[in-house]
Amino acid sequence: MIEVKDLHKSFGEVRAVNGVSFAARDGEITGLLGPNGAGKTTTLRMLYTLMTPDAGQVLVDGHDATADPSAVRRRLGVLPDARGLYKRLTASENIDYFGRLHGMPEALLRDRREALIDALEMRDIATRRTEGFSQGQRVKTAIARALVHDPRNVLLDEPTNGLDVMATRAMRHFMRQLRDEGRCVLFSSHIMQEVAALCDRIVVIAHGRVVADETPDALLAQTGEPTLEDAFVKIIGTDEGLAA
Amino acid sequence: MKAFSAVYWKEVRENLRDRRTLINALITGPLLGPVMFIMLMNVMVNRELAKTDRPLSVPVIGAELAPNLIAAMKSASIDPAPAIDDPEIAVREQRTDVVVRISPDYAKAWVKGQAVQVELIFDSSRRDASAPVARVRSLVEGYGRREGAMRLIARGLSPTTAWPVQVAYRDQATSQSRSALMFSFLPYFFVLTVFLGGMYLAIDLTAGERERQSLEPLFVNPVPRWQILAGKLGAICTSSLVSLLLSMAAFATAPWFIPTEKIGIALDLGWRFASQVVLLMLPLIVLLAALQSLVSAFAKSYREAQTYLSILMIVPVLPSALLSVVAIRAEPWMYAVPLLGQNLGIVQLLRGDGMAGWQIGLCLGGGLVAAVVAVWGTALMYRSERLAISG
Numbered sequence: 001m002i003e004v005k006d007l008h009k010s011f012g013e014v015r016a017v018n019g020v021s022f023a024a025r026d027g028e029i030t031g032l033l034g035p036n037g038a039g040k041t042t043t044l045r046m047l048y049t050l051m052t053p054d055a056g057q058v059l060v061d062g063h064d065a066t067a068d069p070s071a072v073r074r075r076l077g078v079l080p081d082a083r084g085l086y087k088r089l090t091a092s093e094n095i096d097y098f099g100r101l102h103g104m105p106e107a108l109l110r111d112r113r114e115a116l117i118d119a120l121e122m123r124d125i126a127t128r129r130t131e132g133f134s135q136g137q138r139v140k141t142a143i144a145r146a147l148v149h150d151p152r153n154v155l156l157d158e159p160t161n162g163l164d165v166m167a168t169r170a171m172r173h174f175m176r177q178l179r180d181e182g183r184c185v186l187f188s189s190h191i192m193q194e195v196a197a198l199c200d201r202i203v204v205i206a207h208g209r210v211v212a213d214e215t216p217d218a219l220l221a222q223t224g225e226p227t228l229e230d231a232f233v234k235i236i237g238t239d240e241g242l243a244a
Numbered sequence: 245m246k247a248f249s250a251v252y253w254k255e256v257r258e259n260l261r262d263r264r265t266l267i268n269a270l271i272t273g274p275l276l277g278p279v280m281f282i283m284l285m286n287v288m289v290n291r292e293l294a295k296t297d298r299p300l301s302v303p304v305i306g307a308e309l310a311p312n313l314i315a316a317m318k319s320a321s322i323d324p325a326p327a328i329d330d331p332e333i334a335v336r337e338q339r340t341d342v343v344v345r346i347s348p349d350y351a352k353a354w355v356k357g358q359a360v361q362v363e364l365i366f367d368s369s370r371r372d373a374s375a376p377v378a379r380v381r382s383l384v385e386g387y388g389r390r391e392g393a394m395r396l397i398a399r400g401l402s403p404t405t406a407w408p409v410q411v412a413y414r415d416q417a418t419s420q421s422r423s424a425l426m427f428s429f430l431p432y433f434f435v436l437t438v439f440l441g442g443m444y445l446a447i448d449l450t451a452g453e454r455e456r457q458s459l460e461p462l463f464v465n466p467v468p469r470w471q472i473l474a475g476k477l478g479a480i481c482t483s484s485l486v487s488l489l490l491s492m493a494a495f496a497t498a499p500w501f502i503p504t505e506k507i508g509i510a511l512d513l514g515w516r517f518a519s520q521v522v523l524l525m526l527p528l529i530v531l532l533a534a535l536q537s538l539v540s541a542f543a544k545s546y547r548e549a550q551t552y553l554s555i556l557m558i559v560p561v562l563p564s565a566l567l568s569v570v571a572i573r574a575e576p577w578m579y580a581v582p583l584l585g586q587n588l589g590i591v592q593l594l595r596g597d598g599m600a601g602w603q604i605g606l607c608l609g610g611g612l613v614a615a616v617v618a619v620w621g622t623a624l625m626y627r628s629e630r631l632a633i634s635g
Contacts, residue, residue, distance in 0.1 A: 048464050050632055050633075078461070080461050083457065084457035084458030084460075086254075087456070088258045088261040089258055101462075101465040102466060
């Protein structure tokens with residue numbers, strides 16, 4: 001369960017996030033939709049404690065991100081915008097490194113790593129060094145290392161960015177699997193189809209503010225538009241920066 | 245502790261797989277100093293040798309006018325070569341180091357007992373010619389003095405009438421301290437080794453990680469950033485320590501390649517010397533690792549960090565350069581200044597004087613304080629929001 005209350009963050013003159021509030025519940029996929037530059041990545045960075053909000057509060061399973069960042073980080077699995085892997089380590093070693101940083105015992109780490117390698121269908125690349133990995137292979141490795149400590153809450157920043165059709169399908173399948181395990185899944189995207197296909201709940205962000213926070217059906221009913229795409233355009237007021 | 249060892253071992257393992265880092269830490273860094281040292285020392289030793297016994301061939305103009313002078317030159321193994329037409333040009337064009345020109349009225353003036361002129365044509369701006377010039381000059385002057393003494397004796401006077409003051413040289417240099425004079429630049433090589441040994445790791449672990457965008461995911465782990473920094477610093481220090489140890493081992497073999505005994509200097513680079521140098525360098529290892537990480541943290545890319553660090557590399561030269569140009573009397577406070585203290589201490593060890601306990605204490609203490617400040621500054625830098633954001 002992730003609760004965000006009235007977040008603000010400015011970089012100099014630029015108000016990147018200007019009063020964002022929403023909640024992402026366990027057992028649901030929540031989509032953070034917005035055009036490029038709407039403040040999605042900054043919001044997520046405050047969620048996973050990389051940045052401190054100027055004002056507002058982030059609660060993860062009831063833990064305050066500013067007061068107790070370590071507790072929050074332990075409860076989060078994060079695929080950040082930056083997905084750098086260690087190219088001189090194998091995929092498995094990359095995963096192990098993060099598991100050890102979480103202080104996992106070696107036996108548990110091994111079981112969990114092997115389970116993730118199977119779930120993400122990356123057995124063939126597990127013992128290869130990550131140098132020269134394709135975009136899809138890199139994302140799989142980055143997700144596996146983000147989830148190795150079995151977090152209740154999963155944050156994914158543009159998880160399908162740069163993936164081909166097959167990899168995107170696999171990724172969506174995996175996200176549904178995470179939801180069905182009862183986890184709270186929050187991801188950001190600027191691709192409407194993706195949000196429409198996956199989300200139980202959609203939070204639309206534009207110009208640093210939440211402009212809608214509904215289920216897909218409610219969103220259609222509220223705007224009176226026939227498709228989600230039209231509904232988004234109507235809410236945001238423009239289709240700039242969005243992709244179908 | 246668990247996080248520290250996770251970071252430390254991951255960095256060690258990852259960088260053992262990187263050829264560039266390995267070559268720098270294990271080959272270039274440790275061997276650069278000893279190889280340069282041996283080459284420089286051989287040049288210097290050969291020049292010292294040239295000052296003494298080696299036969300020297302010097303063109304003499306008007307040799308037939310002064311057969312006795314020529315004989316004196318020959319007995320000091322300075323061989324008179326045939327006269328050349330253009331002595332000034334020959335010296336300027338470096339065809340010869342020095343030319344002796346005996347004035348045409350030499351014989352006539354000599355017989356009359358008048359002063360005669362012998363010209364030495366040379367170029368004082370050519371350092372490599374200074375040894376031959378000095379040899380010829382001292383021979384001609386010595387010859388003149390001897391002949392003068394003979395004339396005084398012939399007139400029934402004591403030679404001391406003309407030279408009431410006699411200079412007597414009492415050189416207190418030991419063979420080891422003489423060598424220390426020549427080795428005053430040696431401490432810089434040790435500092436350079438430590439610097440190079442950790443440099444690539446420091447860049448890779450901060451600027452490199454940032455450039456590859458892996459710093460953001462790393463910082464999302466529930467580990468305080470100072471612990472991550474500690475693991476990284478540990479890996480950098482290990483690398484530079486290994487470099488230093490290899491370098492010391494290479495230096496220990498240096499006396500085999502330098503004919504020190506020929507010029508009467510002693511060179512003791514054995515394990516006793518090595519262990520004391522390593523002890524003195526310990527705070528510098530931590531200090532440099534922290535400084536390198538700090539500087540790299542300001543850089544957005546590997547290349548940028550490399551540029552900054554090559555500028556930083558000049559800093560450790562300063563004390564060595566200062567000490568080899570200006571003769572400074574070591575004041576107690578100087579031992580507490582990082583780099584300067586190590587410089588003084590290592591030169592002292594080379595001289596065979598040893599170091600007093602308080603000197604070692606000041607050296608380690610001063611270095612340690614600087615290292616703590618540098619680590620603390622780097623830790624502050626690591627806490628900044630800006631550091632993790634690659635974009």
